[in-house]
Amino acid sequence: MNHRTIAFLLLLATPLFAQEPSADRVKKHIEKLASDNMKGRGTGSRENAKAAAYIARQFRKYGLKPLGEDGFYQPFTAKVRRVVVPDSLRKAANVIGFLDNGAAQTIVIGAHYDHLGMGTQGSSLASNPQGQIHNGADDNASGVAGLLELAQYYAKNSEKEPYNFLFMAFGAEELGLQGSRYFLNHPTLPLDRLNFMVCMDMIGRYNPERGVGIGGYGTADAWPEVFQGVTAGVKFFTDRAGNGGSDNAAFYAKQIPVLFFHTGGHPDYHKPGDDPEKIDAKAEEEILRLEIKLIDNALKLPKMKFTPVQ
Incomplete structure (x- = not known):
């Protein structure tokens, strides 16, 4: 076999390997979104719009179909209730592929x-937040990196899955789940066509003593079957509740089953110290591999039946 043949075979094989979750890409996404140049991605800021554009570019590169109201974007107006500066209305958008x-x-x-x-x-x-950059590497550049990795994985998968996928980067979550609630009140896909929702918020600071928490285990009758026999390169535990934590709560309120992935709180939560160098990208890669196992198990089952959690 000559070197040209070997190079050609490697070229053919590259997409197969590239679709797997990658700690290097996770790190790259987080460093981009949570750099000082992004100035904390505050809702309504120029940098927040740049973050949305970065996500849209990735969706386009993966070959996803735009499903916003303006290409990949679903614009809305976010209301700021607790604000230090006088602008209480800000432009925001969901990014939907x-x-x-x-x-x-x-x-x-x-x-x-x-x-x-x-x-x-x-x-x-x-203690004195004004003027300090809140990079939000874990909250929630880590979740967006996970979103992009899963989007690439399923978009580049050689097999066509028995379900469609809607990949959504929500705006204005920190202002009260406003982006996810806006989508659910103005859906670009009928809500009765949604099987379940997977939410990632703060999955970048894995603590091996705690493990990654997975909320929403009680929100569908099928989750126990989905989890049966699943092992992972990280420790994990489940929680039945689905109505807290992040944008999953908005979907739960619409009686859509959810799973919510979260590596737990830390001293840098909602502080300027939530920086990219503190992210455990390798552990996040393993969390994403766990998510793929669970999603793939769910792909084998009929549409889930929502169950409220008492």
Whole structure:
């Protein structure tokens, strides 16, 4: 076999390997979204719009279909209730990409991309937040990196799955789940076509003693079957509740089954110290591999039946 043949075979094989979750790409996405140049991605800021554009570019590169109201974007106006500066209305947008497998039902995978900006929109836990960049590497550049990795994985998968996928980066989550609630009140895909929703919020600071928490285990009758026999390169545990934590709560309120992935709180939560160098990208890669196992198990089952959690 000559070197040209070997190079050609490697070229053919590259997409197969490239679709797997990658710690290097996770790190790259987080460093882009949570750099000081992004100034904390505060809702309504120029940098928040740049983050949305970055996500849209990735969706386009993966070959996803735009399913916003303006290409990949679903614009809306966010209201700021606790604010240090006087502008109480800000432009925001969800970024929505659709993987159309010709199926009747769709799985939603989501993460919010906004954070606290320069500490002037409220919610910071720093003693003097104004003027300080809140990078939000874990909250929630880590979740967006996971969203992009899963979008690439399923978009580049050689096999067509029996469900469609709706990949959504939500705006204005830090202001009260406003992006996800806006989508659910103005859906670009009928809600009765949604099977379940997977939410990632703060999956970048894995603690091996705690493990990754997976909420929403009680929101569908099928989740125990989905989890049966699943092992992972990270420790994990389940929680039945589905109505807290992040944008998953908005979907739960619409009686859509959810799973919510979260590596837990830390001293840098909602503070300027939530920086990219503190992210455990290798552990996040393993969390994403766990998510793929669970999603793939769910792909084998009929549409889930929502069950409320008491």
